[in-house]
Amino acid sequence: MSRVVQGPCAALSSLIEAVGVVEAAHAVRECVLPESLRGPTEQRRGIDSAARDLELMARIGGRLVTPDDAEWPAWRMLGLSQLDPGRDRDGAVPLALWVRGPRSLLESSERALAVVGARCSSGYGDRVTGEIVGDLAAQGWTIVSGAAFGIDGMAHRAALAVDGRTIAVLACGVDRPYPAQHARLLAEIADRGLVVSEYPPGTVAHKHQFLARNRLIAALADGVLVVEAGLRSGSRNTAKWARRLGRPAMAVPGPITSASSVGCHRMIREGEALLVTRAEEVIDEAGPLRLSLPDHQKPDPGDGLSGDESAVFAVLPKIGSRLPRTLAEQSGLPLAIVRAVLPALELSGLVGTDENGWYRIERPPTPGPLA
Amino acid sequence: MSRVVQGPCAALSSLIEAVGVVEAAHAVRECVLPESLRGPTEQRRGIDSAARDLELMARIGGRLVTPDDAEWPAWRMLGLSQLDPGRDRDGAVPLALWVRGPRSLLESSERALAVVGARCSSGYGDRVTGEIVGDLAAQGWTIVSGAAFGIDGMAHRAALAVDGRTIAVLACGVDRPYPAQHARLLAEIADRGLVVSEYPPGTVAHKHQFLARNRLIAALADGVLVVEAGLRSGSRNTAKWARRLGRPAMAVPGPITSASSVGCHRMIREGEALLVTRAEEVIDEAGPLRLSLPDHQKPDPGDGLSGDESAVFAVLPKIGSRLPRTLAEQSGLPLAIVRAVLPALELSGLVGTDENGWYRIERPPTPGPLA
Numbered sequence: 001m002s003r004v005v006q007g008p009c010a011a012l013s014s015l016i017e018a019v020g021v022v023e024a025a026h027a028v029r030e031c032v033l034p035e036s037l038r039g040p041t042e043q044r045r046g047i048d049s050a051a052r053d054l055e056l057m058a059r060i061g062g063r064l065v066t067p068d069d070a071e072w073p074a075w076r077m078l079g080l081s082q083l084d085p086g087r088d089r090d091g092a093v094p095l096a097l098w099v100r101g102p103r104s105l106l107e108s109s110e111r112a113l114a115v116v117g118a119r120c121s122s123g124y125g126d127r128v129t130g131e132i133v134g135d136l137a138a139q140g141w142t143i144v145s146g147a148a149f150g151i152d153g154m155a156h157r158a159a160l161a162v163d164g165r166t167i168a169v170l171a172c173g174v175d176r177p178y179p180a181q182h183a184r185l186l187a188e189i190a191d192r193g194l195v196v197s198e199y200p201p202g203t204v205a206h207k208h209q210f211l212a213r214n215r216l217i218a219a220l221a222d223g224v225l226v227v228e229a230g231l232r233s234g235s236r237n238t239a240k241w242a243r244r245l246g247r248p249a250m251a252v253p254g255p256i257t258s259a260s261s262v263g264c265h266r267m268i269r270e271g272e273a274l275l276v277t278r279a280e281e282v283i284d285e286a287g288p289l290r291l292s293l294p295d296h297q298k299p300d301p302g303d304g305l306s307g308d309e310s311a312v313f314a315v316l317p318k319i320g321s322r323l324p325r326t327l328a329e330q331s332g333l334p335l336a337i338v339r340a341v342l343p344a345l346e347l348s349g350l351v352g353t354d355e356n357g358w359y360r361i362e363r364p365p366t367p368g369p370l371a
Numbered sequence: 372m373s374r375v376v377q378g379p380c381a382a383l384s385s386l387i388e389a390v391g392v393v394e395a396a397h398a399v400r401e402c403v404l405p406e407s408l409r410g411p412t413e414q415r416r417g418i419d420s421a422a423r424d425l426e427l428m429a430r431i432g433g434r435l436v437t438p439d440d441a442e443w444p445a446w447r448m449l450g451l452s453q454l455d456p457g458r459d460r461d462g463a464v465p466l467a468l469w470v471r472g473p474r475s476l477l478e479s480s481e482r483a484l485a486v487v488g489a490r491c492s493s494g495y496g497d498r499v500t501g502e503i504v505g506d507l508a509a510q511g512w513t514i515v516s517g518a519a520f521g522i523d524g525m526a527h528r529a530a531l532a533v534d535g536r537t538i539a540v541l542a543c544g545v546d547r548p549y550p551a552q553h554a555r556l557l558a559e560i561a562d563r564g565l566v567v568s569e570y571p572p573g574t575v576a577h578k579h580q581f582l583a584r585n586r587l588i589a590a591l592a593d594g595v596l597v598v599e600a601g602l603r604s605g606s607r608n609t610a611k612w613a614r615r616l617g618r619p620a621m622a623v624p625g626p627i628t629s630a631s632s633v634g635c636h637r638m639i640r641e642g643e644a645l646l647v648t649r650a651e652e653v654i655d656e657a658g659p660l661r662l663s664l665p666d667h668q669k670p671d672p673g674d675g676l677s678g679d680e681s682a683v684f685a686v687l688p689k690i691g692s693r694l695p696r697t698l699a700e701q702s703g704l705p706l707a708i709v710r711a712v713l714p715a716l717e718l719s720g721l722v723g724t725d726e727n728g729w730y731r732i733e734r735p736p737t738p739g740p741l742a
């Protein structure tokens with residue numbers, strides 16, 4: 001079915017969730033489908049190349065990873081499943097991931113940072129990428145990127161150079177070296193890291209697939225770092241996905257005289273990304289949860305919310321919205337805690353999120369004795 | 372008396388405010404003073420060199436500008452008078468200003484921007500200063516700076532180069548060329564712009580005077596732009612004064628590999644300064660009030676506050692504090708309006724300000740009918 005609906009398809013995801021994948025596959029084949037699914041599946045519903053695809057993948061040392069597999073990064077994908085499909089087009093959880101490489105996708109994405117940027121990078125950008133990525137990878141962080149020219153390629157190379165882990169997420173089939181000039185790089189990543197795509201083998205990269213691909217880069221990492229970006233850059237889109245997922249978007253500044261830094265400066269200026277200059281600052285933002293909490297943050301039994309939940313809720317604005325970083329400053333909680341608490345609050349319908357951060361949704365009045 | 376208490380002295384300012392300057396001078400001479408003033412005046416209260424000082428100033432084409440003079444920048448100094456003397460040491464309004472130069476201090480500081488930065492500036496910093504200051508000065512903005520080596524000197528020169536207006540604020544007497552290597556530059560500024568100090572002629576620059584001087588640089592401008600700054604930079608102090616005065620602090624990013632940009636990146640990262648890359652962005656922050664307001668912002672008679680006041684008050688946090696920029700985003704009001712409204716709200720005791728911005732002070736409950 002990954003081949004029938006190429007790329008994310010919320011409607012099919014929910015159908016599978018509802019009736020199970022086998023039943024869903026049958027429904028698609030026979031076209032006994034809700035209106036919402038007729039269109040997306042009509043073209044290719046006849047296709048059944050599962051056997052051939054899997055055989056092909058096996059030949060190139062690849063595999064299909066589905067939500068039922070042990071290495072499926074369920075926790076990573078949770079963020080995507082919580083997005084509002086109405087607002088976040090292409091935000092759906094992938095049906096499955098086509099994967100090449102010796103490592104477990106689950107383990108590799110446990111401590112991961114996405115490093116992306118301009119295709120036309122400058123010498124400065126390449127150098128900075130090498131330094132920051134080298135430090136991150138050497139400290140055990142997996143580097144996720146898109147294998148494109150410029151910053152992406154540098155990020156993968158810098159990770160491999162220190163024997164670090166790296167994941168290349170493609171907008172085409174994992175059997176296709178794209179860009180062609182990165183064939184050797186991709187082969188090395190498939191050999192020592194992971195090459196991942198939600199598109200079946202043979203799929204050619206189309207523009208809209210890159211945007212959907214960017215969401216996976218963000219979803220597979222604890223944060224997105226943009227090293228260089230022009231004014232109209234795909235990296236900005238990847239950073240936006242990170243924010244939607246409640247994860248930090250970071251950008252490296254550069255000379256204001258360099259066109260390759262314009263996008264980074266804009267993101268920082270507009271509050272879309274936090275300025276970072278060193279690996280330590282990146283880790284500081286994306287770093288692991290600090291679980292020891294001050295006493296006054298211990299859960300308060302008198303309240304439906306835990307200590308940190310209510311501390312975060314207390315500083316959420318009703319008008320406008322705020323970034324996790326600001327909420328951390330104002331609540332006095334570690335940023336990581338705030339970021340962990342927000343999705344929980346959202347699930348309880350107490351907070352919402354938009355482009356600029358998170359906001360409070362007033363609790364409906366609890367019915368009084370007369371109600 | 373400018374000579375008796377060298378530099379800002381809140382106690383003397385309020386004495387003068389209370390009894391008038393002549394009476395105050397008499398009190399100082401006779402030492403009939405509140406405890407708070409005995410110390411500061413003890414050393415030099417005998418001094419009476421007014422006549423000699425004025426004669427000296429006249430000889431170098433200078434003058435003493437007091438709050439009674441028409442060219443006293445009263446509106447500019449209002450911000451200083453509203454600072455909490457307890458918290459903002461050295462925050463007092465200067466008793467008077469010693470001024471050299473052909474222009475009116477009032478008019479020159481009407482549309483002014485402070486441009487300051489590292490003494491050890493890089494070629495990049497010098498170039499950027501030249502470009503941004505050139506654009507600002509050419510558009511009629513007065514450039515205020517401290518005549519120091521590096522960025523300060525470049526800022527003055529770039530303003531003079533386009534026949535723009537510039538004000539040098541010194542931490543020593545205006546008769547002393549400091550630094551000595553800038554004697555010619557200072558002479559040219561005194562010739563075509565203004566050289567200003569609150570210290571009487573002959574005063575030598577001491578460390579603490581630079582900090583007090585920085586507050587005047589900020590007070591005389593609509594905003595402070597830091598082009599380059601090392602980690603421990605006086606520019607950060609000048610930017611802090613701007614924020615305390617409710618005016619924008621801005622910083623120009625640079626290569627993360629340059630020590631001269633570390634301070635700017637830190638200020639941007641910590642939310643102490645807004646990232647700017649062009650003169651237009653600087654003007655956008657510091658620029659003149661846009662007075663046309665959307666209908667829904669028209670004053671609401673049912674409320675003690677005007678439309679914009681309540682709009683701003685509504686988005687002020689009770690916990691933590693927020694920068695005017697954020698308040699503007701969240702209230703939907705132009706930044707300039709927000710900045711104009713905040714001091715008014717502060718005067719009414721409804722908002723407070725700290726290092727990180729502005730916060731709401733809850734209104735005391737109005738007494739009910741039974742009170």
